[in-house]
Every structure is written in structure tokens, then in C-alpha cells.
Amino acid sequence: MKRFSTLFLVSLLSGVTTLGAYKLLFDDNGYFSKNHNNITTLASEYGVKTVGLSANTVDFTEAAEKTIHTVVHVKNVSRTTVSNPLLEYFYGFRGGQEQEQVGTGSGVIISEDGYIVTNNHVVKDASLIEITLNNKQSFKAKVIGTDSKMDIALLKIDAGEKLPYTTFANSDSVRIGEWALAVGNPYNLTSTVTAGIISAKARNLDTSGIQSFIQTDAAVNPGNSGGALVNTRGELIGINTMISSPTGSYTGYSFAIPSNIARKIIQDLMEFGNVQRGILGVEGGELNALASKELGVKETEGFYIKKVSKNSGAEKAGLGKGDIIIKIDDQNIATYADLSGYINAKRPNDKVEVTIIRNENTKVVPVILSKNEIFNTEFKGLELENIDGLDKKKFHIDYGVKIKSITNENLKQYENDLKGNIILSIDNIKAKDLETVSNILKNKDESQSIQMEMINKNGQIIRIII
Known part of the structure; x- marks a missing residue:
């Protein structure tokens, strides 16, 4: 009798387990049911959080459809003279043979009347620039202006009709982990769309120009340069510019110029014909554990001022050596790239609110940016x-x-x-x-x-x- 009771209890538990598993996995709302959307709910002491495990939870189609019609193929034709050292040595021949070189890249239409933004390195030294739209129409482009320091160029075509264009988003509002699409023409494959997330912001790659890139893991390859990085609404958050790779092709990370910097440069080129650079007028370095220890300060994030430039806005506002900049306007400043990226989107005479720590006290100082030429x-x-x-x-x-x-x-x-x-x-x-x-x-x-x-x-x- 005791053995029978044990067998009955085991059978009962097995049945309950089977029924529970079926309800969990195959019922109307089960994990493998048709109604299930691969959404997992994670409970914690802080509440319940919904996490998407499927691409079905994010729709890229609208953003891709909007963007591919605004991204163009850029063909750069340049001519160089190649000398023949043997002819020069034996016959004194000083001429050379002219050779044509062709480079390609991408660009983004930013107005219905045909203004296009791309990278400066895509059109550098070009004797002819040809733009091909997504509908295969081709036009010759003229260069309106360039900024080699920030690697931005502004082009113009006359298409004789209103063109689709991409609108700018506020790149300062972009969040790490947010989805992004890279649209361009890698390896001459037109209208290519890749997806990834924002991996980092204000990335400093120690280039001589821009020092505040948006980093993504969307696949970007040669030919993508000058193309669009957009959010899931199809708004421009960056201009794809470079990759970090030992092979020369995509291996995991790509970098884009933030749209706020690109937009400011474009506006300057259109309005003034050159880039108006505003500067804060401070020199120093970003803080970390080692630097803070050497300087004898408690803060391990921020920009430590070592020197203030003469006649600069910083000097006139009273900033001094030893001040630590932790915020400009609403932008937190943890690194030099944070600071330079924000200031690069400003013009001379723009007013910014600089939050500093001085003698362990927090203070907000209004600073009017100086013109770079007087730096x-x-x-x-x-x-x-x-x-x-x-x-x-x-x-x-x-x-x-x-x-x-x-x-x-x-x-x-x-x-x-x-x-x-x-x-x-x-x-x-x-x-x-x-x-x-x-x-x-x-x-x-x-x-x-x-x-x-x-x-x-x-x-x-x-x-x-x-």
C-alpha cells in the first residue's frame, strides 16, 4: 500500500509538471505560441522591465525607405602627372604622363534644392565630381566649401526638381545602446543599409581634427564615407567617416561625425564661405584616477584647467588654473572629447554656461566664446x-x-x-x-x-x- 501511494504521488507530480510546462510553452501566450513576440519580462527588486529579444520589436523599414532616397553615390575624378625616372635620367625628359584616378564614396542630400554633405576626403583634389541619385540619375556637382579639419565638404547639384532630403536630429540627445542605421555605397554597392547600436559617444581617436566621434557597430566599409547614420525615425545623427580596422575593412566598429557638428559647419560654409570657430580659451586635460591623484583633487571626471589663454572668453569670465569643468550648458563634461565636441558645434560670440568645481564648491560661469583667430x-x-x-x-x-x-x-x-x-x-x-x-x-x-x-x-x- 505504501509503495502504491508513492507511485501515485510521483504520477501526480509528473502530470502537474507536464501540464504546467505545456501552459508555459505552448498555450495561447506560451513562449512558442503564435501570439508570443519573443518578449521576456525580467523581475527585480526595482520592478518589472520588458526586454526585446527579437528584431520584430524594432521596425527599421520606414527609416531605411526614407534614407536610401536621400543618400547619393559620389564619384571623384582627379588627374595626376606621373613621371618616368628612366627617361629623366637618360634623356633629360622632364615631362610626365597624366593619369586619371577615380575614387568613390557617399553623400547625403540635406535640402530639396540639391545641397549635399559628404566627407572632405571623399572629394579632395577632385577635378570632376559626379553625383548619382538612388534613381540612377547623374549630375555634376560643384564644391561650395570644405573643412579639412573636421573632414566635411558641402556640394551642390542642380537636378531641376525638388529632391528628397534628410532632416537633422540633435546628436547630443543620442543615447548609448540606441539603434542606428548606416546607409551608403560600400564597394560601389549602392543603397546599402546596415544596422547596429550606438556603442559610444564623444570617442576621441586622437585625430588632428575632430575628436568627438559617435561610435557604432553598424557595418561600414570603404565607400560608406560621407554616408548617413540615422536613427530609427530616419533622422540624421551623423556622417559616417572612418573605421578602426587592421585590415582596412569593417571588423566591428565605425565612427561618424555628430550631426550637430556637421550642421554647424554646413551653415557656416553657406553663410560665410568659411568655418567660424569658437573657442573657450582653456588648456588642460581630462581627469582620471591617476591624473587626479597627481593633481591632488578628489574628482576623477571632468576637464582640469592648467592654463587660460590671454584675451579669451574664459579669461574674461574669470576661469582660472585649477578649475574643473564638469558641465557646459546641459552637456556633462567627463572627457576632453565631451568638451571639444560640444564647443565645435558653437560659433564665436555664442554664450555658454560653464559649470566648474573650484575649491570643492560648484559654480556656474557664463562664458562668451572667442573667435579662433585670436586664440x-x-x-x-x-x-x-x-x-x-x-x-x-x-x-x-x-x-x-x-x-x-x-x-x-x-x-x-x-x-x-x-x-x-x-x-x-x-x-x-x-x-x-x-x-x-x-x-x-x-x-x-x-x-x-x-x-x-x-x-x-x-x-x-x-x-x-x-
Whole structure:
């Protein structure tokens, strides 16, 4: 009898388990039922959270359909002269054979009258630019303006009709983990759409220009450059620009210029013909555990000010050495890329609210941004400033920094020979602008000698060691 009772109890438990499993898995709302949408509910002490495990929970089709008609194929035709060293050596032949080179990339239509944004490197040195729309129509494009520092170019075509275009989103509002679509023409495969998530924001890749990329894991390959990175509503959040890869093709991460920076550059090019750069006027570095320990501060995030530039908005507002910037307007500042990315979307004379920590107290300081051309720095008694358009035209250059004045007593005797010269490189590193020069010099001690290549007032190239 006891054995019978045991068998009965086991049978009963087996039946209940089977019935429960069936209800859980195959009933109307079971995991494998037709009505189930692969949604798992996770309970915790903080409540219930719904997590989507299927692409069915996100619809990319609307965003893809809207974007593919606004992304164009960009063909860059350039011509170079190739010399023949044998003919030059044996026969003194100094001519060369002209060869045509073709590069391709992508672009994004941003207005119904045919304005297109792309990367500067996609159209650099082009003698002919051809735009092909998604409907296979082709047009010649003219360059309205470029910004090599931020790798943005603005093109214009005349299609004779209103064109579909992409609207800009606020890239500062993009969130890590958010879905994004990359649309472009990799390997000349037109209208290619890939999906991924926002992997990181304000990514600093130590380029000489933009230092605040949006990082995604959407597949981007050669030919995608200049194409669109959009959100699930089809709004532009970035211009796909580069990949990080040991092979030259996609291996996991791609990087885009935030739309706020691209939009500001485009507006400047359309309105002024050049980019109006505003600067805060501070030099320093981002905090981390090691830097904070060395500086003797408690905060491990933020931008630590080591120096304030003369006559800058920061100096006039009273910012000083030792202040820690933790926020600008509503943007939290944890790294240098956060700071530079936000300021790069601003113009001279824009007012920003800078939140700082000073002597362990939080303070909000209004700062009016200065124009980049008046930004100057000093090293070894040389006061340096950015060159202007007249300098570029006079010496046929597109980069460099000018020696504004001499305060070094040892160099005073050479003041007439040095003042006004334009420095082209420091220790064989191109001196593109003061920001680049500041980054070069901040790692050098005043006692270290440096080599400079420069153009003097007569247009001659000279080299000095100081």
C-alpha cells in the first residue's frame, strides 16, 4: 500500500509538471505560441522591465525607405602627372604622363534644392565630381566649401526638381545602446543599409581634427564615407567617416561625425564661405584616477584647467588654473572629447554656461566664446597665433601658426628675423593650427630643445632649433 501511494504521488507530480510546462510553452501566450513576440519580462527588486529579444520589436523599414532616397553615390575624378625616372635620367625628359584616378564614396542630400554633405576626403583634389541619385540619375556637382579639419565638404547639384532630403536630429540627445542605421555605397554597392547600436559617444581617436566621434557597430566599409547614420525615425545623427580596422575593412566598429557638428559647419560654409570657430580659451586635460591623484583633487571626471589663454572668453569670465569643468550648458563634461565636441558645434560670440568645481564648491560661469583667430599660446617666449586668410593667400599655404611676438630675452636680438614668421612644423609634426601645436607642446618641457620649420617674411623656408 505504501509503495502504491508513492507511485501515485510521483504520477501526480509528473502530470502537474507536464501540464504546467505545456501552459508555459505552448498555450495561447506560451513562449512558442503564435501570439508570443519573443518578449521576456525580467523581475527585480526595482520592478518589472520588458526586454526585446527579437528584431520584430524594432521596425527599421520606414527609416531605411526614407534614407536610401536621400543618400547619393559620389564619384571623384582627379588627374595626376606621373613621371618616368628612366627617361629623366637618360634623356633629360622632364615631362610626365597624366593619369586619371577615380575614387568613390557617399553623400547625403540635406535640402530639396540639391545641397549635399559628404566627407572632405571623399572629394579632395577632385577635378570632376559626379553625383548619382538612388534613381540612377547623374549630375555634376560643384564644391561650395570644405573643412579639412573636421573632414566635411558641402556640394551642390542642380537636378531641376525638388529632391528628397534628410532632416537633422540633435546628436547630443543620442543615447548609448540606441539603434542606428548606416546607409551608403560600400564597394560601389549602392543603397546599402546596415544596422547596429550606438556603442559610444564623444570617442576621441586622437585625430588632428575632430575628436568627438559617435561610435557604432553598424557595418561600414570603404565607400560608406560621407554616408548617413540615422536613427530609427530616419533622422540624421551623423556622417559616417572612418573605421578602426587592421585590415582596412569593417571588423566591428565605425565612427561618424555628430550631426550637430556637421550642421554647424554646413551653415557656416553657406553663410560665410568659411568655418567660424569658437573657442573657450582653456588648456588642460581630462581627469582620471591617476591624473587626479597627481593633481591632488578628489574628482576623477571632468576637464582640469592648467592654463587660460590671454584675451579669451574664459579669461574674461574669470576661469582660472585649477578649475574643473564638469558641465557646459546641459552637456556633462567627463572627457576632453565631451568638451571639444560640444564647443565645435558653437560659433564665436555664442554664450555658454560653464559649470566648474573650484575649491570643492560648484559654480556656474557664463562664458562668451572667442573667435579662433585670436586664440594664442606661448612657449619658450614665443607668442603664437593662428594664421588668417591673407597669410594663406600670400604664402600659398593652408596651415601653420604665426609668431606674434617675442618675450624670450635670449631671442630678443632675433626679433626682427622671427616676428611674423609662420611655423610649418615642430619636431617634424605638421603645425596645422594652435590646437595642434598646443597638443605637441604640452608634452614638452621648457628645457627641451625643439626644431621648427618655418616660412620667413620673404617666403623662404628656414629651420631653427630653440
